[in-house]
Amino acid sequence: xxxxxxxxxxxxxxxxxxxxxxxxxxxxxxxxxxxxxxxxxxxxxxxxxxxxxxxxxxxxxxxxxxxxxxxxxxxxxxxxxxxxxxxxxxxxxxxxxxxxxxxxxxxxxxxxxxxxxxxxxxxxxxxxxxxxxxxxxxxxxxxxxxxxxxxxxxxxxxxxxxxxxxxxxxxxxxxxxxxxxxxxxxxxxxxxxxxxxxxxxxxxxxxxxxxxxxxxxxxxxxxxxxxxxxxxxxxxxxxxxxxxxxxxxxxxxxxxxxxxxxxxxxxxxxxxxxxxxxxxxxxxxxxxxxxxxxxxxxxxxxxxxxxxxxxxxxxxxxxxxxxxxxxxxxxxxxxxxxxxx
Amino acid sequence: xxxxxxxxxxxxxxxxxxxxxxxxxxxxxxxxxxxxxxxxxxxxxxxxxxxxxxxxxxxxxxxxxxxxxxxxxxxxxxxxxxxxxxxxxxxxxxxxxxxxxxxxxxxxxxxxxxxxxxxxxxxxxxxxxxxxxxxxxxxxxxxxxxxxxxxxxxxxxxxxxxxxxxxxxxxxxxxxxxxxxxxxxxxxxxxxxxxxxxxxxxxxxxxxxxxxxxxxxxxxxxxxxxxxxxxxxxxxxxxxxxxxxxxxxxxxxxxxxxxxxxxxxxxxxxxxxxxxxxxxxxxxxxxxxxxxxxxxxxxxxxxxxxxxxxxxxxxxxxxxxxxxxxxxxxxxxxxxxxxxx
Numbered sequence: 001x002x003x004x005x006x007x008x009x010x011x012x013x014x015x016x017x018x019x020x021x022x023x024x025x026x027x028x029x030x031x032x033x034x035x036x037x038x039x040x041x042x043x044x045x046x047x048x049x050x051x052x053x054x055x056x057x058x059x060x061x062x063x064x065x066x067x068x069x070x071x072x073x074x075x076x077x078x079x080x081x082x083x084x085x086x087x088x089x090x091x092x093x094x095x096x097x098x099x100x101x102x103x104x105x106x107x108x109x110x111x112x113x114x115x116x117x118x119x120x121x122x123x124x125x126x127x128x129x130x131x132x133x134x135x136x137x138x139x140x141x142x143x144x145x146x147x148x149x150x151x152x153x154x155x156x157x158x159x160x161x162x163x164x165x166x167x168x169x170x171x172x173x174x175x176x177x178x179x180x181x182x183x184x185x186x187x188x189x190x191x192x193x194x195x196x197x198x199x200x201x202x203x204x205x206x207x208x209x210x211x212x213x214x215x216x217x218x219x220x221x222x223x224x225x226x227x228x229x230x231x232x233x234x235x236x237x238x239x240x241x242x243x244x245x246x247x248x249x250x251x252x253x254x255x256x257x258x259x260x261x262x263x264x265x266x267x268x269x270x271x272x273x274x275x276x277x278x279x280x281x282x283x284x285x286x287x288x289x290x291x292x293x294x295x296x297x298x299x300x301x302x303x304x305x306x307x308x309x310x311x312x313x314x315x316x317x318x319x320x321x322x323x324x325x326x327x328x329x330x331x332x333x334x335x336x337x338x339x340x341x
Numbered sequence: 342x343x344x345x346x347x348x349x350x351x352x353x354x355x356x357x358x359x360x361x362x363x364x365x366x367x368x369x370x371x372x373x374x375x376x377x378x379x380x381x382x383x384x385x386x387x388x389x390x391x392x393x394x395x396x397x398x399x400x401x402x403x404x405x406x407x408x409x410x411x412x413x414x415x416x417x418x419x420x421x422x423x424x425x426x427x428x429x430x431x432x433x434x435x436x437x438x439x440x441x442x443x444x445x446x447x448x449x450x451x452x453x454x455x456x457x458x459x460x461x462x463x464x465x466x467x468x469x470x471x472x473x474x475x476x477x478x479x480x481x482x483x484x485x486x487x488x489x490x491x492x493x494x495x496x497x498x499x500x501x502x503x504x505x506x507x508x509x510x511x512x513x514x515x516x517x518x519x520x521x522x523x524x525x526x527x528x529x530x531x532x533x534x535x536x537x538x539x540x541x542x543x544x545x546x547x548x549x550x551x552x553x554x555x556x557x558x559x560x561x562x563x564x565x566x567x568x569x570x571x572x573x574x575x576x577x578x579x580x581x582x583x584x585x586x587x588x589x590x591x592x593x594x595x596x597x598x599x600x601x602x603x604x605x606x607x608x609x610x611x612x613x614x615x616x617x618x619x620x621x622x623x624x625x626x627x628x629x630x631x632x633x634x635x636x637x638x639x640x641x642x643x644x645x646x647x648x649x650x651x652x653x654x655x656x657x658x659x660x661x662x663x664x665x666x667x668x669x670x671x672x673x674x675x676x677x678x679x680x681x682x
Contacts (some may be wrong), residue, residue, distance in 0.1 A: 134598040143599055151529065154537045188492065188580040196495045197576050220581050221588035224595035236537050237578055239529035240561050244585055247562035248592050252621060255589070257475040258484055259624040269620030280593060280612030283600040302517035324418035 001033050002324040004317055006094035008038035009083040010103020011313070012306045015042055018102065021313025023052035024152045032321045036094050037087040051067070062086035068306055072106035076114070084108055088115035092301045098320040100291060101302035102313060109152060109294060109303075116297040119329075121333070121336040123217045124153040125296030126164045127235070127303060128171060129242055130289050133226025138178030145226055146171055147186075148295065149235040150242045156234035160203035161185065162341040165206055165214070167295040168230035171334040174326040175319075176229070180213050184228035186237060187217040249280040253316040291316030293323065300329050342374055343665040345658055346437035349379035350406045350424040351444020352654070353647045356383055359443065362654025364393035372681035376437050393617030395473040397437050403427035411412045413447035417455070425449055429456035433642045441632060443645035450493060450635065450644075457638040460670075462677040465494040465506045466637030468576070468644060469512060471630050472586055474567025478518030486567055487512055488527075489636065490576040491583045497575035497627060499542035502526065503682040506547055506555070506636055508636040511676040515667040516660075517570070521554050527578060528558040537574070553682040561585070573650045590621040597660040632657030634664065 006079040008018045015038055033056050036043055040061040047057065063234070064079035066072075076085060084103050092115040101108045109125070117335040118125065126149035136143050148164050149156060156164065165183045174183035185203055187195035192203050194217055206214040218227050220241050231322050233241070243252070291304035300323045306317035323329070351358045366372050374397050377384055381402040388398065403652050406411075406419035417426060425444050431437040433456040442449045450466070459466065490497060490503050497505065506524045513522035526544055528536035533544050533649055535558055547555040559568050561582050574582070585592070597614040626666035631653070632645035641664045645657035664670070 014359075014494075026651050063479075112656060115475070120488060123554045132599045134595040134602075136602075143603060154529075188495075188577055188579070188584070199541075219584035219588075221591050222601070224592045226595075237531055237581060240527070240578060241581065241585065243529070244561035244591070245558075245581065248589060248596070250562050251565045251586070254475040255473060255621060255624045256617075258473045258565070259620060260475075261475075262624075269616045269618070272617040273620070275591075275610045276597075276613040276617045277610070279600060279608070279614070280596060283603075310570060 002321055003033040003035060004320045005037055005087040005090040005097045005099050006317065007084045007099070007101035007103050008043055009037045009089045010101045010108070011308055012068060012249045013309070016046060017308065017310050018313050019043065019046050019050055020055060020310035021317065023047070023050040023312045024245065024310060025317050026056040027051065032056065034317065035090055036316055037062050038083045038091065039063055039065070041339060042128065047181055049260060054174050060086065066104055066107045068104050070104060070107065072104060074109055076110055084111045088112055088209065093115060097324040098302065099298040100302045100304060100316050100320050102306055102308040105151065105303060108301065111241040112297050112301050113292060116299045118296055119298055119333050120334055121341050122163055122296040123337070124156065124160050125294055126167060127152045127292050128168065129292045131223055131242070131245055134284055135226030137226070137229050138176040140177055142176040144289070145223060145229055145231055146177065147223065147231045147233065147238055147242055149238050149269060150292065151235045151239040152284060152294070153234065154236040154339055156198060158198045159341060161198065161202035161232050162233070162307065165230065166233045166335050167332050168232060168337055169212060170332040171293065171295060171328065172229050174328045174331045175322060178229055181229035182213045182215050183230045184215045184218040186231050186233035186241065188219065190217050190219070192216065198274060231258065246284050248284060249277045253277055257339045287312040288315065290319035293319070295332060300330060342417070343662055344374040344376060344432040344434050345661045346376045346378055346428040346439045346440050348425045348440070348442035348444055349377045349384055350658045351442045352649055353409060354650070356372065357387060358649065358651050359654050360384065360387050360391055360653035361532070362392040362396060362658065364388070365651060366655045366658050367394040368392065370636065372397055374399065375658065376431055378403050378431065379424045380404055380406070383648065398428050401427065401431065407445055407448045411445060413445060417451055425452045429453055438665040439641040440624040441642065441645060441657050441661050443649040446644060447490065447520045449642065453635060453638050453642050457640045458638055460639055460674050460677055462682050463504055463637040465497065465501050466588060466635055467508060468633050468635055470507065470583055470633045472564055472583070473624055474565055476567030478567070478570050479517040481518055483519065484562060485517065485630070486570055486572055487635055488564065488574065488579055490574065490579050492576045492580040494575065494649060495577040499539045499541060499546060500682060502539065502543035502573050502575070504516055506571065507676050507680055507682055508575045508673050509573060510544045510553060511673040512634065512669065513570050514637060515669045516604055516663060517670045519570055522570035523554045523556050524571045525556045525559040527561070527572050527574035527582065529560065531558050533557065561650045570647060587625050588628060589625060589667045592620045593621065594618055606670040628653040629656065631660035634660070637675060639670060641665065
C-alpha cells in the first residue's frame with residue numbers, strides 16, 4: 001500500500017484545509033495511506049471533527065512550522081523539526097513513498113534538497129505544471145500538456161533544458177500513459193535560431209537526438225492548442241507564461257472593459273464575455289489538476305498551490321499516489337540512464 | 342512640414358499595401374509628406390492607380406529589396422541600395438524626419454544601426470509595443486501601456502533595463518501626454534527579490550531613483566489591467582508575453598474546445614465564447630495601434646508588422662508623424678541626459 005507524507009501545516013488556509021482534503025481522500029476506494037505531519041496538539045482535535053477512515057490516516061508529530069513569509073534556508077536552519085522537514089525525512093527513510101506540501105515553495109524545495117539526492121545526470125530540478133489543451137494524447141486521451149520548469153530554475157542552461165525534456169518525457173509516459181510524448185521548447189518563434197543562446201543550443205541538441213520526439217520550438221499560444229505534450233522552458237519564462245495562462249480569464253475581462261469604453265464594434269459580443277468568463281475560469285482552475293511535481297530528485301514531491309482548498313489538496317495527494325503507483329521516479333532515472341542528457 | 346520615409350517594398354503583402362496606406366494618409370488633413378522608397382518601375386504605375394494627394398507623396402528610387410527570409414547582415418552587405426537602407430539614409434541626411442518599415446525586423450534594425458547613432462547612454466536599443474488596458478492615463482485618457490523591449494535585445498542587462506525604463510518614460514510623456522508615467526518591471530512576482538539577477542538588480546536601481554515613478558514588479562496578467570504605463574522587460578520575455586497577449590482570443594478558443602469536450606459545467610457560458618471572441622480579436626488587433634517604435638537611436642524608426650494591411654501602414658505612418666511632431670527623440674535624449682541610467 002503506497003504511503004504519502006502530507007505536510008499538514010503548510011497551507012495558506014490552515015491545517016483545517018489539508019486535513020479536510022486528506023479525510024475526504026481516505027474515504028475513497030483504493031486510497032493510499034497518509035501520514036499527516038504537523039503539531040499533534042493542533043491536528044488531533046481537528047481531525048477528530050472530520051469524517052475519515054482512521055485506518056488510512058496517521059498523525060506524525062512535528063512541533064515547528066515554516067510560514068510563507070519565512071526565508072527558506074534561515075527557517076529550515078532555525079526549525080529543524082518543521083513539518084515539511086519531518087515529512088521529507090519520512091520519505092527519505094522509506095516510511096513514506098512521496099511528499100505532498102502546499103507550503104513555502106522555497107522551503108519545500110530546500111527540504112527536499114536536504115533529505116533527497118538528485119538523480120544521476122540532474123544538475124537542477126524542475127517544477128512541472130499541467131495545462132488543459134484542445135488536443136488529447138495517450139491511452140487515456142489526456143487533455144493536458146506538462147510545462148517545465150515553472151519556477152525552480154529561473155535561468156536554465158542548455159544542459160538543464162535537455163534534462164528537463166527527458167524528465168518531462170518520462171513523466172508523460174507514466175502519468176499520461178503517452179508512450180512517445182512530443183517535446184517542444186518554448187521560444188519566441190518556431191525557427192531553430194529563435195531565442196537566447198541557451199534555447200538555441202538546447203534546440204540543436206534535442207534536434208540531434210533520436211530517442212525523443214522533438215517538435216522544435218513552440219510559442220505561448222501553442223500551449224493551449226496542445227501541439228506539444230511536454231513544453232520545456234527555463235523557470236523564469238515558464239512561471240510568467242503559466243501565470244498568464246492561468247489568468248487568461250482576467251486578461252479577457254480587462255480587454256472587455258477596455259473595448260466597451262472605446263466603443264468598439266462587436267459590443268454585443270463583449271456583453272457575452274462575462275458569462276463566458278465564468279466557464280473559462282473553471283477550465284483554467286488549477287485546483288482540479290492537483291499539484292505540480294518537482295522532478296529530478298530520487299524521491300517524489302508534489303507541490304500544491306499555497307492557496308489550495310481541500311479539493312486541491314486531495315487532488316495533489318492523488319497525483320502523488322499515481323506517481324508512486326506508476327513508479328515515476330524509477331521511470332525518470334531509467335530514462336536518464338538510457339538516454340543521458 | 343514633417344517628412345516620413347516609407348520603405349515601400351518591405352511588406353509581406355507587397356508594395357500595393359504600403360502604397361495604399363500612404364495614399365490614404367495623403368488625403369487626410371494635416372498629413373505629413375511621405376518619401377516612398379523602392380523600385381521606381383514597380384511603384385510609379387501602382388501609385389498612379391491609387392487616389393492620392395501628389396503634393397505629399399514623392400517616389401525615391403531604390404533598386405534592391407531585402408526579403409523576410411534574407412539574413413539581415415548578409416543581405417545589407419549584398420544590397421547596399423535596398424529600399425530600407427536608402428530610406429534610413431534619407432533620415433540620416435535630414436531629407437526625412439523618421440523611417441517607417443514593415444520589412445524584415447533584423448534588417449530594419451541593422452539598417453538603422455548603420456545609418457544612425459545610438460543616443461548617449463544607450464548600450465542596446467529597444468522595440469516598444471502598446472497593448473490596450475482597462476485603465477486610462479494622461480491628458481488624452483490613453484488606454485495603452487507601452488511594453489519594451491519586445492524583441493530586439495533578447496538578454497537585457499540591468500543597465501539595459503534601466504535605460505529602457507527611461508526611454509519608455511520619455512515615450513509615454515510625449516506620445517501619451519502622460520507627464521509622470523508609472524514604470525514597472527515585468528517579473529514572476531511582485532516582490533523585489535523575484536526574477537533572475539538582472540531583474541533584481543534593475544529593481545534595486547529603479548527603486549532607488551527619485552526621477553521616475555517606479556511601481557515595482559508586475560506580472561503578465563497586470564498588463565491588460567494597466568497597472569503600469571510602461572512595462573520594462575528583456576526582449577525574449579517581452580516578445581513571448583506580447584504574442585500571448587495578442588493571441589489571447591486563440592487561447593480562449595482552445596480552452597473552450599477543451600472544456601466542451603470535458604463536459605465541464607458552464608457549458609452555456611462556453612457557447613457564448615465564439616461571438617465574444619470576435620469582439621476580443623478586434624480589441625487585440627495590432628493593426629489599429631500602428632507600428633512599434635525602435636527607441637535608442639538618434640532618429641526615429643517605426644517598425645510595422647510584416648503582415649501589415651494598408652490600414653496598419655497608415656497607422657504606423659501616423660505614429661511616426663506624431664513622434665516627429667512631439668520631438669520624441671529629443672525628449673528621450675533629454676531624459677537620458679537629465680537622469681542618466
